[in-house]
């Protein structure tokens with residue numbers, strides 16, 4: 001079975017490649033071969049999801065597609081091009097990385113764009129599985145400065161998930177896609193916690209008191225622009241912050257433990273394993 005992995009140079013698909021048992025049948029799609037992750041045994045193919053004419057050879061002979069689209073207003077276009085190429089190449093199953101709460105009436109434009117692409121995949125005639133992860137724990141890398149954790153979610157609680165668990169889950173689905181056909185999974189961590197509670201869990205790991213400083217939507221938006229994020233991404237992240245501050249993300253699901261037969265990693269484990277990166281700022 002040949003699996004094509006998109007988004008291979010990014011966070012989730014990069015972790016997926018570390019979770020997946022690599023065989024000669026894993027192919028990674030990159031725009032720039034210099035950015036291809038060094039994965040032993042995987043074949044690197046070049047293509048741009050925004051330029052469908054570049055995709056034919058990359059998709060040829062593929063049985064299962066792992067479809068991840070970068071955040072941005074172009075995402076539904078890139079997703080459509082991938083389904084277009086998949087259909088022409090005879091791909092049998094698409095596992096799509098969507099987002100928590102994807103819906104036509106979602107409180108963020110990212111959630112609404114994901115809903116468009118989820119709906120297109122569901123109606124595509126291809127086999128499909130949709131994975132909707134909650135807020136990544138790894139989003140907090142770069143948010144600790146000195147003794148302060150900065151965030152724009154107020155006192156809202158979130159069912160944070162570790163990207164490594166999304167990767168492990170994706171690898172499980174890719175190993176037997178037919179048994180996950182027609183399923184929508186919403187992945188959360190084991191607990192819904194606030195950033196104040198996250199800061200408390202960081203203290204023993206970082207060895208210093210950490211306080212949470214809540215940024216207003218405007219402050220968070222400006223801080224993300226100052227950090228160099230594109231305007232669309234900063235604005236959408238601020239939209240998520242407002243939704244989370246209002247309690248929109250305060251839930252957990254059983255989808256991860258029910259499929260994996262183990263609990264998802266708690267925040268404290270993420271903090272311990274990423275202490276070096278969390279300390280870096």
Ligand SMILES: NC(=O)c1ccc[n+]([C@@H]2O[C@H](COP(=O)([O-])OP(=O)(O)OC[C@H]3O[C@@H](n4cnc5c(N)ncnc54)[C@H](OP(=O)(O)O)[C@@H]3O)[C@@H](O)[C@H]2O)c1
Pocket residue numbers: 006007008009010011012013029030031032035047048049050051068069070071078097098099100110132133134135136139
């Ligand atoms: N952050 C969260 O809390 C969260 C939660 C739920 C869902 N999500 C979803 O997760 C996804 C982002 O995942 P991520 O963080 O792993 O992304 P990421 O690290 O930003 O990586 C994006 C990947 O897409 C590739 N890419 C971009 N444009 C492309 C194109 N035109 N053709 C082919 N490849 C292209 C990039 O390759 P290059 O190296 O060429 O740039 C990169 O490998 C989004 O759909 C987001 O909505 C995020």
